[in-house]
Amino acid sequence: MRVNGTAWRTIWPEDDGRAVGIIDQTRLPHAFETLRLTSMEAAAHAISAMLVRGAPLIGATAAWGVALAMAEDASDTGLERAYAVLVATRPTAINLRWALDTMKARLAPLSPAERPAAARAHAAAICDEDVALNEAIGSNGLEVIRSLYATKGGTGTFNILTHCNAGWLATVDWGTALAPIYKAHDAGLPIHVWVDETRPRNQGASLTAWELNSHGVPHTVIVDNAGGHYMQHGQVDMVIVGTDRTTAQGDVCNKIGTYLKALAAHDNNVPFYVALPGPTIDWTVNDGVKEIPIEERSQAEVTRLWGRTEDGALTWVTVTPKGSPAANPAFDVTPARLITGLITERGVCPASAEGLRGLYA
Numbered sequence: 001m002r003v004n005g006t007a008w009r010t011i012w013p014e015d016d017g018r019a020v021g022i023i024d025q026t027r028l029p030h031a032f033e034t035l036r037l038t039s040m041e042a043a044a045h046a047i048s049a050m051l052v053r054g055a056p057l058i059g060a061t062a063a064w065g066v067a068l069a070m071a072e073d074a075s076d077t078g079l080e081r082a083y084a085v086l087v088a089t090r091p092t093a094i095n096l097r098w099a100l101d102t103m104k105a106r107l108a109p110l111s112p113a114e115r116p117a118a119a120r121a122h123a124a125a126i127c128d129e130d131v132a133l134n135e136a137i138g139s140n141g142l143e144v145i146r147s148l149y150a151t152k153g154g155t156g157t158f159n160i161l162t163h164c165n166a167g168w169l170a171t172v173d174w175g176t177a178l179a180p181i182y183k184a185h186d187a188g189l190p191i192h193v194w195v196d197e198t199r200p201r202n203q204g205a206s207l208t209a210w211e212l213n214s215h216g217v218p219h220t221v222i223v224d225n226a227g228g229h230y231m232q233h234g235q236v237d238m239v240i241v242g243t244d245r246t247t248a249q250g251d252v253c254n255k256i257g258t259y260l261k262a263l264a265a266h267d268n269n270v271p272f273y274v275a276l277p278g279p280t281i282d283w284t285v286n287d288g289v290k291e292i293p294i295e296e297r298s299q300a301e302v303t304r305l306w307g308r309t310e311d312g313a314l315t316w317v318t319v320t321p322k323g324s325p326a327a328n329p330a331f332d333v334t335p336a337r338l339i340t341g342l343i344t345e346r347g348v349c350p351a352s353a354e355g356l357r358g359l360y361a
Ligand code: MRU
Pocket: 053, 054, 055, 056, 093, 163, 164, 165, 166, 167, 170, 171, 175, 176, 177, 203, 241, 242, 243, 244, 254, 255, 330
């Protein structure tokens, strides 16, 4: 995507893949800063500290982490160690394990001498594939939006609500939930996006709003609890979110609060779509609520807020009384029955085992 006229991806090779560039997402929207990762440990830190985040980008960064590891130690032990360190960075997004399994399957049969170059090529291919998948999701999602807009009569503003950030910053490029929104806007459809702020880390307020602002897509940031109100008042025509892990039955694990939006959408007959690429499907999990590990993050993300003061300084402020504990589950699971459809690179299907099998035989 373009930022101030320059085309960016969220991750790119430098020095022929001996280093990797990323956008430090912890600085947005206040500053657009890039960083250079030169070791597997730095890639692991970038994922766990959320300098990069979003399921597909976590996977892409892990793939490059393996490539950086192979430049230092391409032995079997080096490969195993890279896998073990990187897979432990964040527990919920399945793209992480998918990318690591893909890298391992391709590198393990090779000799150590062949691995560094092969690892760079495979990491680059995973990134290119992610871009292609997301663009296809965008095209398929655009048709869903067109059709819902036509059902609405084809006049007036079409209001889409999204939660968290499933835009280009969460992937290598395009995004998943935001790809159809970009395509609809570029096609001239009168889109307006309700952006859930997405406490506690504010990926909506900080990242989705920044993306939409940069692209000129009309949007409004709302507190996480406002979506139901707007649905009751007919001001949400559709919800589109991303996912960190989709089960074989079509349950969707995404940023905490997604489930409540799905319940509100169900109660108000608002179509609720989830956009995902194939690598986000975990075919080994059947019951999302019982089986998907939910990341529990630091209490400090709940008790404090991060932002810019009037005089431009970046700072934390505490919002809870001393002594009040906080809990911070980072994701929740939306059961398939609350989902209108899954928008994938292969087409749109019902959120069900049959629907997914129909596309991914
Ligand atoms: O904790 P994050 O910021 O990594 O969570 C991101 C999300 O929940 C996204 O909605 C999800 O990864 C889909 S990204 C295309």
